[in-house]
Amino acid sequence: MMTANDTYFDRLGAALRAGGMPEAEVTATVADLTAYVTDGAVAEGGAADPAEEFGAPEEFAARLTGGAPVEEPSGGAETWKWTTDIYNDRRLLNQYGDQGWEVERIDRVGRYVCRRDPSAALRWEYRREPANNAKERAARTAGLAPDAWEPCGHWAFYMYFKRPKAASAGPAAELDTLVPVPGERVVFGKRLSRMLLLLGLSVLALAVLYVCGYGNFVAEHPWVLAVMAAAGLVGGVAGWRGVKRDVTRNVEE
Template sequence: MNTEYFAELSRLLTARGMPDQDVAATVTDLTGYLAESGSPDAREEFGAPETFADRLTQGHGSERPEGDAETWKWTSDIYTDRLLLNRYGAEGWEVEGIDFVGRFVCRRTSEDAMRWEYRRETAHGAKEREELAAELAPDGWEPCGRWLHMAYFKRPLAAGAGPAADLAVTPAPPARHLFFSAKYRGLIALFVVSVGLLALGLGFDVIELNRPAVCFALLGAAAGGALLGWYGVRRDIADGVESP
């Protein structure tokens, strides 16, 4: 079923003017994303291929943004994303979506820049995302991107701040494109140290792989560590843990 979906999506993207190499790269990225998300049905995850093709081809062709528009793409971890979204939203950056490598795709027009605010929710599957969007819509929130089970929403700050949302001066675009918190860097360091200790143990024959009991213990420890790490990340997402 997914093979037929992606074949139809490829045909529609080509018909809408997307270059063949971009079509192939897009389908590859989507296939990888579907495998990571654990969703078995591409149609449920992405929607009808016709509608999805329209979304993917926005910006292709002759249409260009009006005015003096700036674009900026950046990424962060789950501990800093909301803090940074609202910080840069206050500088007029509007998130138009999240690309296939997890970067926030932002746009700002200097002529009529306005402040934005953001929120993150968790949703599993297209139906749950639609229900969540319908629930938040009366308060002015609209979807602006998703990554795995995280759904992001935006609204003009004027919805809550009134005239205070006006942006008289637009700061220069940030020079950075990558933001990782101290907690995230600590998790990465712990992983690197663990791998290094394992490599040293193997190199100096401290760990004997020719013994089945040792192999099973190592595999069990690796699997257990991976599951604990994944559980911890999901718990932090659900609890909304932040780390400036």
């Protein structure tokens, strides 16, 4: 027999699919949120209502897939896509938010998809929160909603929230003049630039060794290749964990 909760999550799944979320992620999201509600019911000794926890399923799905539906921009609205690294993202988001840029979503390659309507421009402010899965994203969203924060996208193990700056600054947040659309599309800081330079030099060194005949030596000694692969794997895992730690600690340049 289907319960009210089953109906809610069926509607949520349908809305997530309509919002463009991949089927595998829809399945995982619904499963995590169902477990979240069930765990809460067990802990509190009563039946949990997902509508009270998350709101209407269609509205909640819109937030999870990149923000609540927005009004269609006017014909003169400006659009801009750009990206940066985790050591500069919050600073730049708030800098550009002060110029009236609203992040609508983060696309599949990690770019912030922004728009600004010159006829009704507002200042925006942003924050980033760690969130490893759909359950944590839902908890973050519910916890920040009372302060007018709404999600505007997620990437890897963190998500971004936005709100009009008027929520914190009042009339002082009004935007009277607009600066031109920024020319930047990719803005990397010194930390990431050094990492990319080191990676490039490592690849170049391997290419030089191969040209100099080192490839034949590796072919004759397979254990060397195994050591190199293991070192690369360890380095990759260490780098991933380091980035995740920096996100959690809010490390900035």
